[in-house]
Amino acid sequence: MKVSSPKFILTLAVGLAVILGIMMTAFSLPAVNSGVNNVPVGVVTTDKTVYNKFATPLEKKGFDVKQYKSVSSMKDAVNDRKVYGAFEISNTGDMTLYKATAASTAVSQALETMGNAVVAQQKTAAKAQIAQMQAQATDATMLKALDAKVQAIDAKTLTVKELKAFPKADPKGTGLAAGALPIALGGWIGAVAIANTVKGKKQKFWAAIAFAFVGGLGLVGVIQFVVGTFNGNYFLTSLGAMLGIAATGFFVLGLLEVMGNAGLGIAAVLLILLGNPLSGLSSAPEMLPKGWGFFGQLLPPGATGSLLRNLTFFDGHAIGLSAGVLAAYVIVGLVLFFLGHKSEIQNAEKA
Template sequence: MKSSYKFILGLALGLTVVLGIMMTAFSLPAVKSGINNVPIGLVAPNEATYDKLAKPLSDKGFKVKHYDSTADVKDAVNHRKIYGAFEMSATGDLSLYQATAASAAVAQGLNQIGQGVVTQQKAAAKAQLAPMMAQTTDLNTLKALNAKSAAVDTKTLKVVELKSFPKADPKGTGLAAGALPIALGGWIGAVAIANMIKGKKQKFYAALAFAFIGGLGLVGVIQFGVGTFDGNYFLTSLGAMVGIAATAFFVLGLLEVMGNGGLGIAAVMLILLGNPLSGLSSAPEMLPKFWGALGQLLPPGATGTLLRDIAFFNGNGIAKSLTVLLTYVVVGWILFTIGKKSVIDASTSETNA
């Protein structure tokens, strides 16, 4: 039976909508990415100094919180409350406590800001010394001023790395590149199971086996092949298993309930939206506000964040991402249980013709 022109037109319109969603998901974050309430800390000797530093940071889009000591800063970074912090000493020396493993993009941005502050400090000090050096005729005074000027020239930003990627992948490129494999791999795996495995119980066991073996394989490649991770391999693999299970069961559930329609919905959520909105290449707070939050509610973003927290931050901060992924597992399992389709309905297009 030939497809009707009405069906052809409807399909073209539907594909155009998908194309628009895909273009928006990939291009908007790239164009609008920036600092959107990125949480950082600030240690200052007094309120005046704090206010002087905090205001320009807030104006740039940072969510600045005051901390009493560097020990508090380190604890906050380890518990995933902030991405890093600045400390201004009583003598005016600026230090940056960064966590590249939390976000290489944020660490780079903080570094640039810190360098800018130090450059401004040096320029202000030079401007203050210049007229004094020009007016004095006393050799001892001039010598002392020259010494101060030389000291100003040596002033630098002190950078303390709190959480870094391994030397094999210092910028965490392997994790950033993992968003698409996480999204596409789980989707492909679920489709393969739906088509190639016969029997509902067998598909369930196949999804479990895929999550278990796939988690070990995914982290194995990232840790031993690429060198992005250097933490506990098996604990990190458990996180990957949960992420793959979330994707696999969710896709299988949609397929059992909706057939090809469910496959399209899963592709939009996991690949077209989940991949670019994962925040793995920067940070969720560096995406446009709504998009960054949405990305963390989708399996690729939640899985990436879970892996990062387990591998580098001792499991701190995993509650949200773990809850999101387990929700997908449960919802997918429920849909899979109540669904009646044992294979993808390949005749859908013909019945709509």
């Protein structure tokens, strides 16, 4: 009876340890070092001095701040996915936050927290000045007027206006955030199932097409009609999901045809171990460590998630990168699929 050699066992143990290390790095490092890393936001004001006053603390917090002269131009920038939201500063110093929760719940919450903190600082500074005036005032009318100013300051709050919200059924977009793993794992499992159950190369090709078509309709159907995260054009959003599933499916099938079962490991690392935590769906690509978020958008889970988000909530704006990435995976996968012959060789050996 043939048994495994000590060299093989040691090599396997080292390989598995490397995979565990990759898993730990991919899941823990972004979580530990996540935060604001050049998240683009806007400040709406025509006054350059006012802009600099509010932009400087935002930049120190890690935001990439852009100035807009009007609310309409800022709203266009939000819809074009150039910024996640913006602060408008009125002539009296009042602050309004325009946020797009559908772009990122985490960024939306961070902006609201920071806006409230700025308003609180403004109120503290203004009340301190009035307190000095109250200490020096002796006239009852003046004291009454100062008391009224304090009450007016206390009443000031951050005005929040929502530009792009998730549906009421899922106001935090939990369904989309939780979809990273099904997007990555589902495509991988589907491709493996096709590779192992469908006979014939042409038949595998058409099975992958059918899986992408039906899977795209099913994935968006669950997110939109069961979970309630999406509320856009069902068929248009489904086309994006179909492209994402096709990218994953053909990439896995291509690796299998060229490398055999070893390709499954590479696909699992790229699509699941790296693609899932680096997708940015639970926060935003700019909230992952520098460079990691962009890399995550070059992997199918991140690209698919961004494509679905932008198709559903942002009128199809800024889909070029994600659609291009997914199309590239489809093309590369098809080239590998038609060049490789591993399945034919395995079928010949079994025969």
